[in-house]
Amino acid sequence: MTSGSSSSPLSPPSIRRRGLMLVLSSPSGAGKTTISRALLAKDANIVMSVSATTRPPRPGEVEGEDYFFIERPRFDAMVQGGELLEHARVFDNHYGTPRAPVERALADGRDILFDIDWQGTQQLRQNARADLVSIFVLPPSVGELERRLRSRGQDSVEVVQKRMAKAGDEMSHWPEYDYIIVNVDLAGSVAAVEAILAAERLKRERQVGLADFVNGLRGQG
Numbered sequence: 001m002t003s004g005s006s007s008s009p010l011s012p013p014s015i016r017r018r019g020l021m022l023v024l025s026s027p028s029g030a031g032k033t034t035i036s037r038a039l040l041a042k043d044a045n046i047v048m049s050v051s052a053t054t055r056p057p058r059p060g061e062v063e064g065e066d067y068f069f070i071e072r073p074r075f076d077a078m079v080q081g082g083e084l085l086e087h088a089r090v091f092d093n094h095y096g097t098p099r100a101p102v103e104r105a106l107a108d109g110r111d112i113l114f115d116i117d118w119q120g121t122q123q124l125r126q127n128a129r130a131d132l133v134s135i136f137v138l139p140p141s142v143g144e145l146e147r148r149l150r151s152r153g154q155d156s157v158e159v160v161q162k163r164m165a166k167a168g169d170e171m172s173h174w175p176e177y178d179y180i181i182v183n184v185d186l187a188g189s190v191a192a193v194e195a196i197l198a199a200e201r202l203k204r205e206r207q208v209g210l211a212d213f214v215n216g217l218r219g220q221g
């Protein structure tokens, strides 16, 4: 995938930076939505990828902000038309990442945050490895995971049970991710994601124009 560039606050303007794709995955209820919201509120260079889903909205969820809530025929048409960058069935519903907004954000040199599962992450890894930074969020314990799912209070008892039953399978994918965060305390987890982002943004291969900049420095010596 092609990426655009943006100047980095830590670099002179002649060094530009490729946007990166930051994925957060976790078993349902571990806290990735909460961590994502906190991060978006603090960092103006990050945009959230809004997925399309056939899942019905939960109370308080906003169309176009949390998800694009669509019916199955529309979802299938998007898959057929190549409008989704990746897609997967999770629990009993279908989810996918619309391609156009991601390409637009990367072209503008902005970083994009994805809240997607391991299946979608595998697809992005195949198509855009160089731009991908992946984080797996674990709960401190299974008891705490269940408590968080229940306390969120947005799913029926059956749905919570189904999500708990799938948690072990989900968690088995942790070795595929670049970074692991155990979400004990929210502020600590947000700080950990910020630290990862700060380091990843400084990676040599993401900085465009370095060779010219160093040549210029050497010419001044």
Ligand SMILES: Nc1nc2c(ncn2[C@@H]2O[C@H](COP(=O)(O)OP(=O)(O)O)[C@@H](O)[C@H]2O)c(=O)[nH]1
Pocket (backbone or CB within 6 Å): 025, 026, 027, 028, 029, 033, 051, 052, 055, 086, 087, 088, 090, 095, 096, 097, 115, 116, 117, 118, 119, 120, 121
């Ligand atoms: N592959 C893929 N997974 C998604 C996408 N959007 C959401 N998911 C995942 O689908 C799962 C269920 O999401 P959701 O129903 O919102 O419940 P959550 O577990 O509380 O976030 C989570 O693991 C999400 O990361 C997407 O566009 N693609």
Ligand SMILES: Nc1ncnc2c1ncn2[C@@H]1O[C@H](COP(=O)(O)OP(=O)(O)O)[C@@H](O)[C@H]1O
Pocket (backbone or CB within 6 Å): 026, 027, 028, 029, 030, 031, 032, 033, 034, 035, 148, 149, 151, 152, 183, 184, 185, 186, 187
């Ligand atoms: N570090 C934490 N400590 C306690 N509760 C948390 C923490 N992180 C998230 N939560 C709570 O757990 C519930 C599930 O979090 P959410 O972000 O919706 O999970 P996910 O998106 O992974 O399904 C929410 O009620 C949220 O407020």
